[in-house]
Amino acid sequence: MKRKAILLAALILSGCSREFVEEHVYQVDYTTTNRFANNLAPLPGQFTKDTVAFDQLMNSFSGQVKRYWGDDDALVASKRQYVKYTDGYQSRAHVDFERGVVIVETVAKTEPTAHLRQAIATTLLTPEDPAGVDLYSDSDIKLDGKPFLYGQILDQEGKPIEWSWRANRFAEYLVNAKVHTRNERYHKVWYVEIPMVADHADKRGYKYASIVRDAARRYGIAEDLIYAIIKTESSFNPYAVSHANAYGLMQVVPNTAGADVFKLVKNKPGKPSPEYLFDPARNIDIGTAYFYLLRNRYLKDVSNPTSLHYSMISAYNGGTGGVLKTFNADRKRAMNDLNRLQPNQVYWALTNKHPKAEARRYLQKVTAFQKEFQQGKL
Incomplete structure (x- = not known):
C-alpha cells in the first residue's frame, strides 16, 4: 500500500578510448536530432515545474493539514x-x-x-x-x-x-x-x-560515500562535484521533494533528466518513478549520469574543461538553454562566444548575467561546497 501511495503522490505531484566507452559501453547516441539541433538546443533543464500537478497535490493534501493546523501553521x-x-x-x-x-x-x-x-x-x-x-x-x-x-x-x-x-x-x-x-x-x-x-550534515553525507565513489567512477564525474550537488540540492536529505517535481538526494526530475538518462544512457523506455528515485543509490546514479550527458552531449562543444565544468553545474539547475542565453540570444553564436572567454569570465557571466537569479546563486553555492569537500569537509 505504501508503495502505491508513493506512486500516487508522484502522479499528483508531477537527473580503449573515452569515445569508444561512451558510445559502446554506455550506448549514448550522439546523433543530431531536431530536438537537439547541433547540440545547442536541448531541453530547458531538468527542473521544469509541473505547476498544475503540484497545485492539485497541495489542494488535496493541505486541506487535511489545515483542518487541524490552520492556514498559518501548515x-x-x-x-x-x-x-x-x-x-x-x-x-x-x-x-x-x-x-x-x-x-x-x-x-x-x-x-x-x-x-x-x-x-x-x-x-x-x-x-x-x-x-x-x-x-x-x-x-x-x-x-x-x-x-x-x-x-x-x-x-x-x-x-x-x-x-x-x-x-x-x-x-x-x-x-x-x-x-x-x-x-x-x-x-x-x-x-x-x-x-x-554539530556535524549532522557530514554524518548524513558519509552514508553515501561508497555510492558516490561508484557513480563517479562509472561516469567519469568528480566525487567532489557529486557531493556538492547533493549538499546544494537536498543537504543529504533522501526524503527531499520539491515543487519542481524533483525527488531524492540529487533532486532528479523524472520527466526531464530522469527520462533522458533512461533513454540515452540506460537504453530503457519510460522514466524513473519517485519510488525509484527515493532509493539513494539509484538517485545518485541517475543524477551523475545526467552530468555525464551534460558533459558529453549537451555541452560537449565547450572547449575549455574549466568552462565546461562551470557550464555543467549551471545547466543542472537552469538548463543548457539558460547557459547559452547567458552569452548570446542566438544559441549557435552563444557557444562561439562562450569559447572565446577565459574560465573566470565564463564563471562571472554565469553568476552575474544568467537569465535566472536562482541559477546564478546555484553555481556559487556548488563551487563553494566543492572547495569544502576538497578541504576534507562535506
Missing part, C-alpha cells in the same frame, strides 16, 4: 525540510536540516503529552528507506531498520538512538523536561525541539 515537506504528519494529522515531525533542529509537535486536544510522546518515538525511529514513508498522508510509518536520524541526535545520556527502548525513554524524558506550548489562532500546540549534532 507545513509541507521540501528539499531541506522533512515534514511528516501522523496520528490523524494531529501530530507531525519537522526536521529542519538547515537549522539543525528536529521539532515534534501535536495539536491533540485530549492527552496531548501522550500523543507527543508517541510522535517523538516514531520520529526517532523513522527508517533510512524513504520508500516506507508517505509524506503526503497521515499513514503510519513502518519502524524497521536503522533510523534515518541515527547519530544525528543524541539522547539525554549523549547516546545515539537505534532501538525502541532508547527512543521511548528519550521521548519520556523530553515530555517531562522539555515540552513547550504555543497558542495559534484556533489551536494549542505542544512541542519539543531536539538539537541535532
Whole structure:
C-alpha cells in the first residue's frame, strides 16, 4: 500500500578510448536530432515545474493539514525540510536540516503529552528507506531498520538512538523536561525541539560515500562535484521533494533528466518513478549520469574543461538553454562566444548575467561546497 501511495503522490505531484566507452559501453547516441539541433538546443533543464500537478497535490493534501493546523501553521515537506504528519494529522515531525533542529509537535486536544510522546518515538525511529514513508498522508510509518536520524541526535545520556527502548525513554524524558506550548489562532500546540549534532550534515553525507565513489567512477564525474550537488540540492536529505517535481538526494526530475538518462544512457523506455528515485543509490546514479550527458552531449562543444565544468553545474539547475542565453540570444553564436572567454569570465557571466537569479546563486553555492569537500569537509 505504501508503495502505491508513493506512486500516487508522484502522479499528483508531477537527473580503449573515452569515445569508444561512451558510445559502446554506455550506448549514448550522439546523433543530431531536431530536438537537439547541433547540440545547442536541448531541453530547458531538468527542473521544469509541473505547476498544475503540484497545485492539485497541495489542494488535496493541505486541506487535511489545515483542518487541524490552520492556514498559518501548515507545513509541507521540501528539499531541506522533512515534514511528516501522523496520528490523524494531529501530530507531525519537522526536521529542519538547515537549522539543525528536529521539532515534534501535536495539536491533540485530549492527552496531548501522550500523543507527543508517541510522535517523538516514531520520529526517532523513522527508517533510512524513504520508500516506507508517505509524506503526503497521515499513514503510519513502518519502524524497521536503522533510523534515518541515527547519530544525528543524541539522547539525554549523549547516546545515539537505534532501538525502541532508547527512543521511548528519550521521548519520556523530553515530555517531562522539555515540552513547550504555543497558542495559534484556533489551536494549542505542544512541542519539543531536539538539537541535532554539530556535524549532522557530514554524518548524513558519509552514508553515501561508497555510492558516490561508484557513480563517479562509472561516469567519469568528480566525487567532489557529486557531493556538492547533493549538499546544494537536498543537504543529504533522501526524503527531499520539491515543487519542481524533483525527488531524492540529487533532486532528479523524472520527466526531464530522469527520462533522458533512461533513454540515452540506460537504453530503457519510460522514466524513473519517485519510488525509484527515493532509493539513494539509484538517485545518485541517475543524477551523475545526467552530468555525464551534460558533459558529453549537451555541452560537449565547450572547449575549455574549466568552462565546461562551470557550464555543467549551471545547466543542472537552469538548463543548457539558460547557459547559452547567458552569452548570446542566438544559441549557435552563444557557444562561439562562450569559447572565446577565459574560465573566470565564463564563471562571472554565469553568476552575474544568467537569465535566472536562482541559477546564478546555484553555481556559487556548488563551487563553494566543492572547495569544502576538497578541504576534507562535506
